[in-house]
Amino acid sequence: MIASRFIAARRTVAPPWALVFGLMVAAVCLVPPVYLVVRAGQSMETVSEVLAARSTLELAVRSIALSGLVTAFAIAVALPLGWLVERTDLPGRRTLGVLVALPLAVPSYVGALVFISALGPRGLLQQALEPLGVDRLPSIYGWPGAVVVLGVFTYPYVLLTLRPALQGLDPRIEELSASFGHGRWTTFRRVILPQLRPALLSGGLLVALYTLADFGAVALLRFDSLTRAIFISYQASFDRSRAAVLALVLAAIALTVVVLEVWSRAGRRHDAVRGSGRAAARITLGRWRWPALAFVGLVIALGVAMPIGVLGYWLVRGLAAGEATRGIGAAVTGSLVAAGLAALVTAVAALPVAVLAVRHRGHALSRAVEVASYTGYALPGLIVALALVFVSIRLGPLYQSLWLLVAGYALLFLPQAVAATRVALGQIRPSMEEAARGLGRPAWQVTATVTVPLASRGIAAGAALVFLTTMKELPATLLLSPTGYETLATRVWGASTEAFFTRAALPAIVLVILSTLPLLLLSPQVTRRRWLRRWWRA
Amino acid sequence: MTRPPNLGAEPAKAVAANALRRSFDGVEAVRDLTLTVPEGALLALLGPSGCGKTTSLRMIAGFERPDGGTLSIFDRLVAGPRQFLPPDQRGVGMVFQDYALFPHMNVRKNVGYGLARRADREALIEEALALTGLTALAERSVHELSGGEQQRVALARALAPQPRLLLLDEPFSNLDLALRARVRAEVRSIVKRSGATAILVTHDQEEALSMADLVAFMWDGRIEQLGTPDEVYLYPSTLHAASFIGDANVLNLEARGGEVRSPFGVHEAPAEASSVAVVLRPEDLQIMPGGIPGTVVRREYYGHDQVLGILLHDGTEVRARVGPHERLTEAGPIAVGLRREPLVFARD
Numbered sequence: 001m002i003a004s005r006f007i008a009a010r011r012t013v014a015p016p017w018a019l020v021f022g023l024m025v026a027a028v029c030l031v032p033p034v035y036l037v038v039r040a041g042q043s044m045e046t047v048s049e050v051l052a053a054r055s056t057l058e059l060a061v062r063s064i065a066l067s068g069l070v071t072a073f074a075i076a077v078a079l080p081l082g083w084l085v086e087r088t089d090l091p092g093r094r095t096l097g098v099l100v101a102l103p104l105a106v107p108s109y110v111g112a113l114v115f116i117s118a119l120g121p122r123g124l125l126q127q128a129l130e131p132l133g134v135d136r137l138p139s140i141y142g143w144p145g146a147v148v149v150l151g152v153f154t155y156p157y158v159l160l161t162l163r164p165a166l167q168g169l170d171p172r173i174e175e176l177s178a179s180f181g182h183g184r185w186t187t188f189r190r191v192i193l194p195q196l197r198p199a200l201l202s203g204g205l206l207v208a209l210y211t212l213a214d215f216g217a218v219a220l221l222r223f224d225s226l227t228r229a230i231f232i233s234y235q236a237s238f239d240r241s242r243a244a245v246l247a248l249v250l251a252a253i254a255l256t257v258v259v260l261e262v263w264s265r266a267g268r269r270h271d272a273v274r275g276s277g278r279a280a281a282r283i284t285l286g287r288w289r290w291p292a293l294a295f296v297g298l299v300i301a302l303g304v305a306m307p308i309g310v311l312g313y314w315l316v317r318g319l320a321a322g323e324a325t326r327g328i329g330a331a332v333t334g335s336l337v338a339a340g341l342a343a344l345v346t347a348v349a350a351l352p353v354a355v356l357a358v359r360h361r362g363h364a365l366s367r368a369v370e371v372a373s374y375t376g377y378a379l380p381g382l383i384v385a386l387a388l389v390f391v392s393i394r395l396g397p398l399y400q401s402l403w404l405l406v407a408g409y410a411l412l413f414l415p416q417a418v419a420a421t422r423v424a425l426g427q428i429r430p431s432m433e434e435a436a437r438g439l440g441r442p443a444w445q446v447t448a449t450v451t452v453p454l455a456s457r458g459i460a461a462g463a464a465l466v467f468l469t470t471m472k473e474l475p476a477t478l479l480l481s482p483t484g485y486e487t488l489a490t491r492v493w494g495a496s497t498e499a500f501f502t503r504a505a506l507p508a509i510v511l512v513i514l515s516t517l518p519l520l521l522l523s524p525q526v527t528r529r530r531w532l533r534r535w536w537r538a
Numbered sequence: 539m540t541r542p543p544n545l546g547a548e549p550a551k552a553v554a555a556n557a558l559r560r561s562f563d564g565v566e567a568v569r570d571l572t573l574t575v576p577e578g579a580l581l582a583l584l585g586p587s588g589c590g591k592t593t594s595l596r597m598i599a600g601f602e603r604p605d606g607g608t609l610s611i612f613d614r615l616v617a618g619p620r621q622f623l624p625p626d627q628r629g630v631g632m633v634f635q636d637y638a639l640f641p642h643m644n645v646r647k648n649v650g651y652g653l654a655r656r657a658d659r660e661a662l663i664e665e666a667l668a669l670t671g672l673t674a675l676a677e678r679s680v681h682e683l684s685g686g687e688q689q690r691v692a693l694a695r696a697l698a699p700q701p702r703l704l705l706l707d708e709p710f711s712n713l714d715l716a717l718r719a720r721v722r723a724e725v726r727s728i729v730k731r732s733g734a735t736a737i738l739v740t741h742d743q744e745e746a747l748s749m750a751d752l753v754a755f756m757w758d759g760r761i762e763q764l765g766t767p768d769e770v771y772l773y774p775s776t777l778h779a780a781s782f783i784g785d786a787n788v789l790n791l792e793a794r795g796g797e798v799r800s801p802f803g804v805h806e807a808p809a810e811a812s813s814v815a816v817v818l819r820p821e822d823l824q825i826m827p828g829g830i831p832g833t834v835v836r837r838e839y840y841g842h843d844q845v846l847g848i849l850l851h852d853g854t855e856v857r858a859r860v861g862p863h864e865r866l867t868e869a870g871p872i873a874v875g876l877r878r879e880p881l882v883f884a885r886d
Contacts, residue, residue: 431634431635431636432638434601434632434634434638435638437601437624437626438599438601438626438628438630438696439626439631439696439699440627440629440652441651441654442626443624445654450640453642454642
């Protein structure tokens with residue numbers, strides 16, 4: 001057994017096909033970051049002008065502050081939730097445990113739409129309260145709305161990393177602490193929390209990155225963030241340098257967060273395997289279970305019940321008015337075609353990257369290809385799309401074509417497909433491929449006849465995940481879609497910016513249902529399969 | 539599938555390795571592989587784990603690129619300075635330790651995998667299946683096969699393209715002990731009937747001695763001895779070979795003037811050596827009235843023979859393998875002598 005692990009770690013000769021295609025994929029991935037840097041270098045005047053402007057600094061601070069507040073909110077929600085579900089005798093914890101993961105299925109712009117139509121001016125709540133004489137509600141726009149909406153729909157990222165950590169806690173350490181006479185609070189603060197810190201950090205940084213990159217929710221909630229400013233200056237002005245420079249600022253912030261995230265994960269590897277002899281005894285809540293249930297209920301009400309209720313309400317109203325289904329056919333077709341092509345292209349592009357990363361880790365070029373493939377993970381979708389627009393305008397025929405949109409999707413979601421393919425490839429013993437080589441087949445034939453068939457499930461699962469994520473994607477879709485091309489996401493967006501909630505309801509519901517499918521796979525029994533969790537993180 | 543035996547005086551060289559080297563992250567796995575395998579032979583590459591034998595085999599197969607040295611297979615240079623023939627162009631068959639059967643193919647497709655472009659594909663598959671006794675299992679999925687059957691599929695797959703050279707990497711380590719002896723004989727007979735030259739990597743000395751025509755003993759990245767099984771067993775050329783291949787009593791003693799004194803007398807020692815190892819095979823000791831007196835301290839009775847632990851009067855403890863008929867009791871007195879002169883190696 002030791003021998004076979006040794007072989008797996010060996011560095012062998014990288015197949016030329018994988019290197020050639022891997023470098024091609026890497027080259028495409030590097031277009032946005034390289035473009036941004038080159039562009040900034042060309043128009044140094046604008047750069048210094050924009051950077052010096054007070055408004056730029058303000059935007060950056062607001063984006064960072066929002067990101068920090070949302071992260072704090074998400075942790076403040078996820079930590080007690082996870083603890084209640086995993087470590088206490090909360091009634092109905094199994095069902096609740098599945099429900100609290102569901103807000104992840106609601107794209108942020110759909111979440112914002114739901115909140116605005118429910119709690120905004122002239123929203124459902126106000127209409128309901130009007131007879132009671134309430135004619136004004138606290139404003140949903142700006143800070144409070146952005147923090148709450150993004151927090152409610154992103155806390156599951158923290159929960160996802162936190163729950164395995166809570167399950168893995170060694171009960172003996174807690175018992176030891178109690179035997180020293182420490183109370184529960186001290187034990188929690190000094191013994192449990194330090195063990196959970198890596199998981200909180202890792203999940204929290206994901207939330208921070210998501211918030212920085214988010215465009216839909218902040219735009220709908222009229223929160224002036226970098227993404228919103230970039231989008232507005234891109235749409236408004238003829239000189240798009242300002243948009244490019246702001247994109248560079250956002251990219252720098254996002255990269256910092258990515259570096260922190262990678263670094264936090266690297267540190268975690270050591271304590272990932274923690275053998276606990278038995279499951280910890282669940283803590284008896286006693287009379288505290290009612291406030292606990294109320295808390296969990298509130299989170300589920302905001303994150304799950306409200307989206308379902310509000311979208312359902314608008315759907316029924318829209319159906320009654322005959323407005324709900326108008327033009328939906330084109331949007332569904334548009335989404336399916338774009339997402340289908342994106343899934344296909346991404347899965348194909350991920351293969352050489354994954355082959356190099358799994359089989360030829362030692363190779364310097366493999367490393368370079370792998371790093372380049374993370375562009376879509378590190379850079380917000382808006383920035384990637386912006387760069388592709390600028391580059392393709394100069395290249396001519398690609399601009400305003402469906403292929404540019406597909407390329408954007410592929411670039412953004414390549415890391416997901418690579419992660420899934422990597423895991424699948426990692427499960428194929430190297431001797432299998434060597435045997436095929438030894439039987440006279442060149443490397444590319446071995447990939448086609450042995451590697452791909454054996455990894456097909458993982459590759460297909462990665463493609464499916466890209467498909468579903470693509471359906472929900474908003475900013476790149478807005479920027480890269482050919483004029484007149486409609487998808488479910490653009491339809492939701494278009495209707496909600498004009499507050500035509502009845503028109504937005506049906507596509508929004510379809511999107512939410514589609515995103516729930518992979519989440520059902522993520523229910524507790526399945527989350528133990530690490531590769532599934534990793535997709536979400538990728 | 540049988541080829542006419544080579545009737546020339548000098549058999550062709552199936553493999554000629556000269557000073558092959560390979561290291562991994564600065565650790566030298568193979569320091570100097572210099573080895574010639576004559577055509578038609580079944581050679582066992584024997585050595586402890588980590589001695590570099592698997593890396594050697596992988597260099598011959600083309601899965602590892604040597605850092606230095608040259609390698610020819612049937613007089614064709616396949617690895618050398620600025621020269622490297624990839625594995626798919628070497629025409630070498632390989633059987634892996636884990637068999638590496640393709641789980642998404644049935645037995646027939648596995649066996650036919652190496653014959654993609656051959657016109658006589660079907661005939662070659664049938665021939666390989668017949669040779670390995672798998673004809674009846676051809677349509678089975680490889681999951682449905684026993685360990686021994688899977689191994690024969692791996693062998694059939696490697697032999698189907700009729701390679702002139704077959705490599706086997708620890709092919710029996712995944713079989714349980716009861717099966718091994720039978721499968722070894724079976725594999726040897728299949729390989730011999732195929733006419734291929736074969737190299738078998740193993741750390742099991744019994745396997746190497748019983749199956750191979752030639753044994754190459756490898757230690758710390760080098761071939762220490764190459765010979766027939768009886769040569770390497772009876773006349774090991776190094777202390778490593780003597781103590782790894784077969785059971786041995788190793789007495790560490792001081793030598794002086796090319797002589798060393800053991801409880802059994804004075805033996806010739808390498809000149810210049812001051813510290814030597816005197817190696818006695820347990821079967822070289824025999825019960826001998828008037829021999830060196832001692833006490834039986836342990837007795838393991840195996841049926842076909844028995845192994846005695848004997849404490850000699852000077853405090854040395856040795857093991858002796860004697861026939862099953864000797865009625866002995868633990869703690870009883872005994873006298874032993876030598877059947878042949880012991881082997882003496884310098885220890886420095």
